[in-house]
Amino acid sequence: MKVLVAVKRVIDYNVKIRVKPDNSDVDLTNVKMAMNPFCEIAVEEAVRLKEKGVATEVVAVTVGPKAAQEQLRTALALGADRAIHVESDERVESLGAAKALAKLVEEEQPGLVILGKQAIDTDNNQTGQMLAALTGLPQGTFASEVVVSGDGTDGKVQVTREIDGGLQTVELTLPVIVTTDLRLNEPRYAKLPDIMKAKKKPLDVKSPADLGVEVASKTQLLKVEPPAERQGGVKVSSVDELVDKLKNEAKVL
Amino acid sequence: MNFTFTDDEIAFQDAAKKVSAEVLKNNAKHYDETREFCSDSLKALGELGFWGMNLPSEYDGVDISSIGMTLAVEEVAYYCAATCSSLTAHFLSTDSILIGGTKQQKQDFLPRCAAGELLGAFALTEPGAGSNPAEMRTKATRTEEGWHLTGTKHYITNGAYADFLVVYAKTDPEAGHKGISAFLIERGTEGIEYASPEKTLGLRGSHIYEISFDCVVPESALLGEEGAGFSTAMEVLDRGRVEIAAMSLGIARAAYDDSLAWSKDRVVSGKPLCRHQGIQWKLAEMHTQLEAAKMVTYKAADSRDSDRRFSVESAVAKLFASEAAAMITDNAVQIHGGYGYSSDLPIERYYRDARITRIFEGTSEIQKLIIGRAITS
Structure with missing residues (x-):
């Protein structure tokens, strides 16, 4: 079974976000970029399926600028067999990415597509669901466990989903779309020799036009604002004073 | 460039x-x-x-x-x-x-x-031979059973944890530098004794040991050729000094980053520390030292990949980066004030950890000697 795994280049989660002075967007100048953490979990799951003998090939894919090849190289170093880069300098949002991925699903015919449930930059949580709609494939979102029965040839997968207040397990018929939640696995670190070996693995570059899709966003970004700066706190000397302040100053009681 | x-x-x-x-x-x-x-x-x-x-x-x-x-x-x-x-x-x-x-x-x-299976240690320094390894007293004598090693090595990082030691010893005490050979000695060899790890100012998680030898090792333990030990050690140290420069850079950058963040956050007399010129200039000096240390270190690293000797480049990098790390970590403590002196923050650890970089793998004075001799020869 072939597994297609989607990865996104985002600001490294350790970076303190700055907004451009004109509020037009987040400032990406000289900012360290990395693979979206939920996508790392997706890659890890795909690689583990290959190590278990369930998956026969892991194909990593991204939609984004040329620099996003760094994240594909990371996926290859972590164990993906080959990579596909749909190169676009446009601001790509969920629907654009989902359209490109849908074409690749058509071309590659994977048994399983694994995506992060959301990217930490735009927090949309849409691409996986949109891909399912576009391809007409069943979806198991917010996965905390993925079990492919047998060796994947009998065509079933059980996905345990993290839902409000509990877990839900669904059984889906392959091929399926899975999106990963935080607790699905703990991603490994890339080994240095594998980083060097990743350079020799194939990486195909396609344009959205090659796939016959438009990826540019239809929404216009009007304004980005940082959260309001935190005001200094005060120490209170008693519970009574605290209750009084909460009632009369903060007016939350 | x-x-x-x-x-x-x-x-x-x-x-x-x-x-x-x-x-x-x-x-x-x-x-x-x-x-x-x-x-x-x-x-x-x-x-x-x-x-x-x-x-x-x-x-x-x-x-x-x-x-x-x-x-x-x-x-x-x-x-x-x-x-x-x-x-x-x-x-x-x-x-x-x-x-x-x-x-x-x-x-x-x-x-x-x-593969991460075998950890090594490098045993050159002795209680009586630090900056000048030719003064070493550990010797190896050829016997019918193999090489008989006797002597004591000092300040050996990884010592008792190492799976093998590369031990430098005199095989011909009359021949000066050319009488030094290296030996590969595996842990568990009979006749090796490790003292307790030294109590040190910094780098406390990295133990250094005194190790004494009175052991017999097979002929195959001789590393390469007899008498080649000193030149091997010097080449190894040329390479190692680039790594010490890199290590100094790492500690210095940590101290600088923390200081910069602290100076933006900490308010004194109504404005953040970084808006006070006295502190701003300190930060500018730290930044400049760090940038310069990076340049000499990366240049030395680049030279290391060339075929020519790079003793001067690596000595310059090690000297400059370690001295820069001392200045930067010292200023980091100063900028943090009492908070920098307390172990609640890692600042005083950076200060202590940086101190050894001016000493090991050749003191700053030895680096100056290497550079001085080369430029005046």
């Missing part, structure tokens, strides 16, 4: 940063407080191939440029200087084998070192 890194170099820097920030950083304070050996952090690096960063792929290393390796060493030191010290000490032992060993010795040891 090109001031950009290759994709591989950046990938190594990123990989080192990730594991160091997520694993090593969490252990660093514990190692410093308890003086426990940095086993877990070192092992985490070993599993990911960091122990073979200095080796070619022929011996299961990675074929990364010295700049790529330097960037990775710097990241390790940024988050845990003690682990970095044990790692670079391991490189001294494997560099010794790579430079001085026979094909068989390289094949026997290096792939297992690269």
